[in-house]
Structures are given as structure tokens and as C-alpha cells.
Amino acid sequence: MSEEQRLAAQLQDRAFGLFGRSLHIRTFDSGSCAVCESEIRLLSSPYYDLHRLGFFFTPAPRHADLLLVSGPAVRAAEPALRKTLEALPEPRIVVAVGACALGAVFTEDELVHGRVDAVIPVDVYVPGCPPSPLALLYGLLVAVGRLEEKVQALRFDLGEELTA
């Protein structure tokens, strides 16, 4: 890692650290089947209760710190997605949620971009179809730097240890 990359990473960590105590989330459905939204909605249930972690949903993008995007970024939603992102004040975080948003379900064609990061820059990717509320909570905590990523160390080879 070069000195510039290291400084950029430090700056990014600092920016994420700013969100450590309270964070407002705006969701955006860019053409998903609504199962991701169903799981996102469960985060507000008494069982997961994301408010205890300082996360709150807000309907107003101008009040939001984080944009939670699901769906494969259909082209019809592209202007709304860009406008929503521009309405979020800086610094802001974009989290792509679900297999569609990560570009693994739909291929690019005249109707759909096929992945969210083809339209807007994405900071954190949360895989799953749909990602469970626990996976979403983990993704949010990774996004604000309160938990470390662990997927790099996972090998998915049971012949050895699962982690490197």
C-alpha cells in the first residue's frame, strides 16, 4: 500500500468514525423484489431494535448520513438514485444491499445497470439474497467502523480451517 493509499484509508476511517454515535439511514429501492426491504424493515422490530445501536431511519435524504440501496439499479430509477445521493449531505456512506445490488443476478442491458456501483460509488457491500437482519446490522457496523471486516480472512475451504 502506497503512502497516498494509506493516508486515504486513514482519512476514510476518520470520516467513518464521525458517524460512530448516531446515524440516520435513508433506504432506496432501485428495483428490488422487496425481500431486501422486508429484511430492512425487520431491523426496527423489537428483536433487532437497531435504535439501541444509534441507527435511525429517516424519510428525508437531506437528514440522512447513509444511503442503503437495494435492487439491481434499473435505468428508470437512475435519475432518482443520483438525486437522492446528491441530497445527502457530506460526509455520506453508500451501502449496497443484496445480490442484485452487488451485480450477481442481473446482467447489464437496456433496462438495468445490473449493479449499484455502476451508477453511484458504493462504500460497503452486504451480500445475501436477502441479507438477514443480522447481516444488515453487521454491514451497518462495518460501514461506520465499529466492527472489523472478516471476509478477507475466510477461505471457505473446510479441508483446512475456515479462516486463514
Add this chain to the structure above:
Amino acid sequence: MLWFLRGIRRGVVTSRYPARPDPSAAQLPTPPAFHADRLTVELAERLAAACPARSLRRDGRDLVLDLGGCTCCGRCSVVGGEAVAASGEFELATRDRGALVKRIPIGGGW
């Protein structure tokens, strides 16, 4: 008074995650993990063909798993038998999309 407090205590349903592991995590469908030494090229091809999300493919002597597309449907477990098991991992969020692509070496023969 003690009964009241006990009722309050037993009534807490909120998950302690991430401070403590969540008991429901064990019930979650999770992506597959593989016994590399039991994988063969032929089995890798069959696994790739069985994956409805096209998240498995063979690349030379590696089986490539894209966690970003895996729907945890379990069809690879049916096809792969003892070579495949659920990983139990749901904490997969990352800032690097490429980190979700895993290469599992095919340890068996053809």
C-alpha cells in the same frame, strides 16, 4: 416486587448482537464451504451447473465462489454431498467487492 423484576427480565427479547452472538444466527441459511480435498474437476463442473445464481464456476483447478451472488439455496449441498457444507458465516459485509470472490483449490483428481 421480585416477580415484577423477573417478569421484566424474562420479557427482554431484543438481540444482544453484536455484543454477544445471536442464537438465531445458527438457523440462518449461509453460503457453502467446501472440502477442497474431496473436490474433483467433474464435481466442480456439476456444482457450477447446479448453481441457479451462477455464483459457482470452475476456473482451471479452482472452484470460484462469488459470495455476492450466493442465495444460500443449498442446491450445491445436494449435488456435492460430503464435499459441501454450510459455512455458517453471515458476517460478510465488506468495502471490497473483490473480497467476496473466493477461490477454492480443487484438491481431488478429475
